[in-house]
Amino acid sequence: MSGRRTTVRNLPLHLVLVVVGAVMVVPLLYAALSGFKSTGELSRNPVGLPDSWILSNYTDILGSGAFWRLVGNSTLIAIGTTVLVVAVSALAAFSFARFAFRGREVLFTVFTMGLMFPFAVAALPLFLLLRSMNLLDNPLGVILPQAAFGLPMTIIILRGFFREIPGELEEAATLDGCGPFAFFWRILLPMARPALGTVSVLAVVTSWNNFLLPLLVFTDSTWWTIPIGVQQFQGQYSSDTARVFAYLVLAMVPALAFYSVAERQLVGGLTAGATKG
Numbered sequence: 001m002s003g004r005r006t007t008v009r010n011l012p013l014h015l016v017l018v019v020v021g022a023v024m025v026v027p028l029l030y031a032a033l034s035g036f037k038s039t040g041e042l043s044r045n046p047v048g049l050p051d052s053w054i055l056s057n058y059t060d061i062l063g064s065g066a067f068w069r070l071v072g073n074s075t076l077i078a079i080g081t082t083v084l085v086v087a088v089s090a091l092a093a094f095s096f097a098r099f100a101f102r103g104r105e106v107l108f109t110v111f112t113m114g115l116m117f118p119f120a121v122a123a124l125p126l127f128l129l130l131r132s133m134n135l136l137d138n139p140l141g142v143i144l145p146q147a148a149f150g151l152p153m154t155i156i157i158l159r160g161f162f163r164e165i166p167g168e169l170e171e172a173a174t175l176d177g178c179g180p181f182a183f184f185w186r187i188l189l190p191m192a193r194p195a196l197g198t199v200s201v202l203a204v205v206t207s208w209n210n211f212l213l214p215l216l217v218f219t220d221s222t223w224w225t226i227p228i229g230v231q232q233f234q235g236q237y238s239s240d241t242a243r244v245f246a247y248l249v250l251a252m253v254p255a256l257a258f259y260s261v262a263e264r265q266l267v268g269g270l271t272a273g274a275t276k277g
Contacts, residue, residue, distance in 0.1 A: 028252070035246030042242050057246035067247075069222075070229040071254060077142050077214075077225060078207040085147040085154055085203050086196060092151070093158035094184050098170065108159070114152035119212060127216055141217040142225075146207055154199045161195035162188060201262045208255045226251045 034042055035057050036050045045051070061067050096108050126145055127136075135141035165188060173183045189196070211227035218224055224232070233247045 028249075031245045032249050034242055035249050037242045039240050039242045042245075054242070057243050058250065061243075061247055061250055067229070067250070070224055070226050073139070073223055074208055074225040074254075077139055077146070078204045080139065080143040081146040081150065081207045082200050082203040084143060085150040086200055088147065089151055089154035089158055089199065090189065090192075090196070091184075093155045093162055094188065096155065097159045097162035098180075108155075111152050111155050114149070115156075117149075119149065123212070123216060130217060136217055137220045137223060138217070139223060142210075142214050145213060146210060150203050150206065154203070157199055158192065158195055161192055165191060197262070201259070205255060205259060208258075226254075 030047070033050065034046075036053045036055070037045070038054055041051060092111070096104060130136055130141045130145075133141075135144070169187065170183055173187055178186065209227065210225075211231075214223075214225045214228055215231075218228065221232075230248060230251050234244050237243050237247075
Protein backbone atom coordinates (compact mmCIF):
# COMPACT_ATOMS: atom_id res chain seq x y z
CA MET A 1 0.00 0.00 0.00
CA SER A 2 2.79 2.42 0.89
CA GLY A 3 4.46 1.71 -2.44
CA ARG A 4 1.24 2.56 -4.27
CA ARG A 5 0.93 5.83 -2.32
CA THR A 6 4.49 6.73 -3.23
CA THR A 7 3.79 6.02 -6.90
CA VAL A 8 0.68 8.21 -6.86
CA ARG A 9 2.53 10.97 -5.04
CA ASN A 10 5.35 10.91 -7.60
CA LEU A 11 3.02 10.73 -10.62
CA PRO A 12 2.90 14.54 -11.19
CA LEU A 13 6.69 14.69 -11.10
CA HIS A 14 6.93 11.85 -13.63
CA LEU A 15 4.44 13.59 -15.90
CA VAL A 16 6.45 16.80 -15.74
CA LEU A 17 9.63 14.89 -16.61
CA VAL A 18 7.91 13.22 -19.56
CA VAL A 19 6.64 16.55 -20.86
CA VAL A 20 10.03 18.23 -20.47
CA GLY A 21 11.74 15.27 -22.16
CA ALA A 22 9.29 15.39 -25.06
CA VAL A 23 9.80 19.13 -25.49
CA MET A 24 13.55 18.53 -25.86
CA VAL A 25 13.55 15.29 -27.86
CA VAL A 26 10.70 15.87 -30.34
CA PRO A 27 12.33 18.86 -32.13
CA LEU A 28 15.61 16.95 -32.45
CA LEU A 29 13.83 13.87 -33.82
CA TYR A 30 11.82 16.03 -36.22
CA ALA A 31 14.98 17.73 -37.52
CA ALA A 32 16.81 14.41 -37.92
CA LEU A 33 13.96 12.82 -39.89
CA SER A 34 13.45 15.95 -41.98
CA GLY A 35 17.08 15.74 -43.07
CA PHE A 36 16.33 12.42 -44.79
CA LYS A 37 13.57 13.93 -46.93
CA SER A 38 13.51 16.10 -50.01
CA THR A 39 12.23 19.64 -49.65
CA GLY A 40 9.15 18.78 -51.71
CA GLU A 41 8.34 15.79 -49.52
CA LEU A 42 8.94 17.89 -46.43
CA SER A 43 6.23 20.28 -47.64
CA ARG A 44 3.78 17.48 -48.39
CA ASN A 45 4.57 15.30 -45.37
CA PRO A 46 6.18 17.42 -42.63
CA VAL A 47 5.68 15.05 -39.69
CA GLY A 48 5.66 11.51 -41.12
CA LEU A 49 8.52 9.18 -41.91
CA PRO A 50 10.35 9.73 -45.21
CA ASP A 51 8.93 7.91 -48.23
CA SER A 52 12.46 7.43 -49.54
CA TRP A 53 15.42 8.01 -47.23
CA ILE A 54 17.74 10.51 -48.92
CA LEU A 55 21.12 9.83 -47.37
CA SER A 56 22.90 12.28 -49.65
CA ASN A 57 21.68 15.23 -47.55
CA TYR A 58 23.93 13.99 -44.76
CA THR A 59 26.74 12.33 -46.73
CA ASP A 60 27.34 15.39 -48.92
CA ILE A 61 27.86 17.53 -45.82
CA LEU A 62 30.08 14.93 -44.14
CA GLY A 63 32.16 14.73 -47.32
CA SER A 64 32.67 18.48 -47.38
CA GLY A 65 36.02 19.78 -46.21
CA ALA A 66 34.42 23.09 -45.21
CA PHE A 67 32.25 21.36 -42.61
CA TRP A 68 35.19 19.61 -40.99
CA ARG A 69 37.18 22.84 -40.98
CA LEU A 70 34.36 24.45 -38.99
CA VAL A 71 34.38 21.51 -36.57
CA GLY A 72 38.15 21.80 -36.19
CA ASN A 73 37.96 25.55 -35.54
CA SER A 74 35.23 25.14 -32.94
CA THR A 75 37.19 22.33 -31.25
CA LEU A 76 40.41 24.35 -31.16
CA ILE A 77 38.68 27.41 -29.69
CA ALA A 78 36.71 25.34 -27.17
CA ILE A 79 39.83 23.53 -25.92
CA GLY A 80 41.86 26.75 -25.72
CA THR A 81 39.08 28.54 -23.84
CA THR A 82 38.59 25.65 -21.43
CA VAL A 83 42.28 25.27 -20.58
CA LEU A 84 42.67 29.00 -19.99
CA VAL A 85 39.52 29.59 -17.96
CA VAL A 86 40.00 26.51 -15.77
CA ALA A 87 43.68 27.24 -15.08
CA VAL A 88 43.13 30.89 -14.17
CA SER A 89 39.92 30.23 -12.24
CA ALA A 90 41.47 27.42 -10.22
CA LEU A 91 44.29 29.69 -9.02
CA ALA A 92 41.89 32.56 -8.29
CA ALA A 93 39.43 30.30 -6.49
CA PHE A 94 42.26 28.82 -4.42
CA SER A 95 43.29 32.31 -3.31
CA PHE A 96 39.71 33.30 -2.45
CA ALA A 97 39.04 30.05 -0.60
CA ARG A 98 42.26 29.38 1.33
CA PHE A 99 43.87 32.78 1.97
CA ALA A 100 42.64 35.62 4.21
CA PHE A 101 43.65 39.06 2.93
CA ARG A 102 42.27 42.55 3.09
CA GLY A 103 39.50 43.18 0.55
CA ARG A 104 39.06 39.50 -0.31
CA GLU A 105 35.25 39.53 -0.19
CA VAL A 106 35.07 42.85 -2.05
CA LEU A 107 37.26 41.50 -4.83
CA PHE A 108 35.24 38.29 -4.97
CA THR A 109 32.05 40.35 -5.24
CA VAL A 110 33.57 42.19 -8.19
CA PHE A 111 34.12 38.86 -9.92
CA THR A 112 30.57 37.68 -9.20
CA MET A 113 29.20 40.92 -10.64
CA GLY A 114 30.56 39.71 -13.96
CA LEU A 115 27.61 37.33 -14.12
CA MET A 116 25.31 40.33 -14.56
CA PHE A 117 27.38 41.91 -17.36
CA PRO A 118 25.75 41.14 -20.75
CA PHE A 119 27.95 40.53 -23.76
CA ALA A 120 25.88 42.91 -25.93
CA VAL A 121 27.00 45.85 -23.77
CA ALA A 122 30.67 44.94 -24.26
CA ALA A 123 30.47 44.16 -27.99
CA LEU A 124 31.58 47.53 -29.35
CA PRO A 125 34.35 48.25 -26.77
CA LEU A 126 35.56 44.68 -27.14
CA PHE A 127 35.68 44.96 -30.92
CA LEU A 128 37.70 48.18 -30.71
CA LEU A 129 40.06 46.62 -28.14
CA LEU A 130 40.65 43.50 -30.23
CA ARG A 131 41.24 45.61 -33.32
CA SER A 132 43.83 47.70 -31.51
CA MET A 133 45.56 44.49 -30.39
CA ASN A 134 45.47 42.99 -33.92
CA LEU A 135 43.40 40.04 -32.68
CA LEU A 136 40.64 40.19 -35.30
CA ASP A 137 40.57 37.07 -37.51
CA ASN A 138 42.70 35.43 -34.83
CA PRO A 139 41.45 32.56 -32.64
CA LEU A 140 42.94 34.31 -29.60
CA GLY A 141 40.44 37.10 -30.24
CA VAL A 142 37.70 34.64 -29.32
CA ILE A 143 39.53 32.50 -26.76
CA LEU A 144 40.62 35.35 -24.49
CA PRO A 145 37.20 37.11 -24.22
CA GLN A 146 35.39 33.79 -23.81
CA ALA A 147 37.72 32.88 -20.98
CA ALA A 148 37.19 36.29 -19.38
CA PHE A 149 33.40 35.95 -19.54
CA GLY A 150 33.66 32.40 -18.15
CA LEU A 151 35.73 33.38 -15.10
CA PRO A 152 32.89 34.48 -12.74
CA MET A 153 30.86 31.27 -12.85
CA THR A 154 33.95 29.06 -12.82
CA ILE A 155 35.48 30.86 -9.83
CA ILE A 156 32.21 30.64 -7.89
CA ILE A 157 31.93 26.87 -8.45
CA LEU A 158 35.57 26.11 -7.66
CA ARG A 159 35.73 28.41 -4.63
CA GLY A 160 32.76 26.63 -3.07
CA PHE A 161 34.45 23.28 -3.61
CA PHE A 162 37.86 24.40 -2.35
CA ARG A 163 36.35 25.82 0.84
CA GLU A 164 34.96 22.38 1.69
CA ILE A 165 38.44 20.85 1.85
CA PRO A 166 39.25 20.41 5.57
CA GLY A 167 41.80 22.84 6.98
CA GLU A 168 43.40 19.97 8.88
CA LEU A 169 44.49 18.47 5.58
CA GLU A 170 46.33 21.65 4.65
CA GLU A 171 47.92 21.83 8.09
CA ALA A 172 49.16 18.26 7.78
CA ALA A 173 50.60 19.01 4.35
CA THR A 174 52.36 22.10 5.72
CA LEU A 175 53.92 20.04 8.52
CA ASP A 176 55.22 17.66 5.86
CA GLY A 177 56.99 20.56 4.18
CA CYS A 178 54.37 21.22 1.52
CA GLY A 179 54.08 24.89 0.54
CA PRO A 180 50.86 26.59 -0.60
CA PHE A 181 51.42 25.98 -4.30
CA ALA A 182 52.56 22.39 -3.73
CA PHE A 183 49.41 21.78 -1.64
CA PHE A 184 47.33 23.29 -4.45
CA TRP A 185 49.00 21.24 -7.18
CA ARG A 186 49.55 17.89 -5.48
CA ILE A 187 46.56 17.62 -3.13
CA LEU A 188 43.83 20.14 -3.86
CA LEU A 189 43.58 19.73 -7.63
CA PRO A 190 43.39 15.90 -7.55
CA MET A 191 40.66 16.13 -4.91
CA ALA A 192 38.79 18.72 -7.00
CA ARG A 193 38.60 16.62 -10.15
CA PRO A 194 34.75 16.44 -10.05
CA ALA A 195 34.49 20.22 -9.84
CA LEU A 196 37.18 20.71 -12.49
CA GLY A 197 35.32 18.31 -14.76
CA THR A 198 32.10 20.24 -14.23
CA VAL A 199 33.53 23.64 -15.13
CA SER A 200 35.38 22.11 -18.09
CA VAL A 201 32.14 20.70 -19.50
CA LEU A 202 30.39 24.04 -19.04
CA ALA A 203 33.25 25.90 -20.74
CA VAL A 204 33.37 23.53 -23.73
CA VAL A 205 29.60 23.61 -24.34
CA THR A 206 29.41 27.40 -23.91
CA SER A 207 32.29 27.94 -26.33
CA TRP A 208 30.87 25.49 -28.88
CA ASN A 209 27.49 27.26 -28.93
CA ASN A 210 28.87 30.81 -28.95
CA PHE A 211 27.73 32.71 -32.02
CA LEU A 212 27.99 36.46 -31.43
CA LEU A 213 31.65 36.64 -30.43
CA PRO A 214 33.05 34.61 -33.38
CA LEU A 215 30.76 36.58 -35.69
CA LEU A 216 32.23 39.79 -34.29
CA VAL A 217 35.86 38.67 -34.53
CA PHE A 218 36.05 36.57 -37.71
CA THR A 219 35.53 38.15 -41.11
CA ASP A 220 37.74 35.57 -42.84
CA SER A 221 35.83 32.32 -43.43
CA THR A 222 39.01 30.37 -42.65
CA TRP A 223 38.32 30.73 -38.92
CA TRP A 224 34.53 30.46 -38.90
CA THR A 225 33.04 28.20 -36.25
CA ILE A 226 30.07 25.83 -36.40
CA PRO A 227 27.37 28.37 -35.37
CA ILE A 228 28.53 30.81 -38.06
CA GLY A 229 28.69 27.95 -40.55
CA VAL A 230 25.07 27.06 -39.76
CA GLN A 231 23.98 30.63 -40.46
CA GLN A 232 25.92 30.81 -43.73
CA PHE A 233 24.69 27.41 -44.88
CA GLN A 234 21.11 28.36 -44.10
CA GLY A 235 21.48 31.48 -46.20
CA GLN A 236 23.12 29.60 -49.07
CA TYR A 237 20.56 26.78 -49.16
CA SER A 238 17.49 28.69 -47.99
CA SER A 239 15.37 27.00 -50.68
CA ASP A 240 16.56 23.49 -49.72
CA THR A 241 15.01 23.15 -46.27
CA ALA A 242 15.72 19.43 -45.92
CA ARG A 243 19.45 19.95 -46.48
CA VAL A 244 19.44 22.76 -43.92
CA PHE A 245 17.86 20.41 -41.38
CA ALA A 246 20.60 17.84 -42.10
CA TYR A 247 23.28 20.47 -41.53
CA LEU A 248 21.68 21.58 -38.25
CA VAL A 249 21.59 18.01 -36.96
CA LEU A 250 25.22 17.32 -37.88
CA ALA A 251 26.26 20.61 -36.27
CA MET A 252 24.59 19.57 -33.00
CA VAL A 253 25.97 16.03 -32.91
CA PRO A 254 29.47 16.82 -31.52
CA ALA A 255 28.11 18.93 -28.64
CA LEU A 256 25.38 16.39 -27.85
CA ALA A 257 27.85 13.51 -27.95
CA PHE A 258 30.29 15.32 -25.68
CA TYR A 259 27.56 16.27 -23.23
CA SER A 260 26.13 12.73 -23.12
CA VAL A 261 29.59 11.36 -22.29
CA ALA A 262 30.33 14.05 -19.70
CA GLU A 263 26.84 14.25 -18.16
CA ARG A 264 27.71 12.11 -15.13
CA GLN A 265 30.83 14.19 -14.48
CA LEU A 266 28.78 17.39 -14.74
CA VAL A 267 26.07 16.28 -12.32
CA GLY A 268 28.58 14.72 -9.92
CA GLY A 269 30.66 17.88 -9.81
CA LEU A 270 27.67 20.13 -9.16
CA THR A 271 26.48 17.96 -6.25
CA ALA A 272 29.90 17.17 -4.77
CA GLY A 273 30.16 20.44 -2.88
CA ALA A 274 26.70 20.00 -1.38
CA THR A 275 27.38 16.49 -0.11
CA LYS A 276 30.85 16.98 1.35
CA GLY A 277 31.15 17.11 5.09
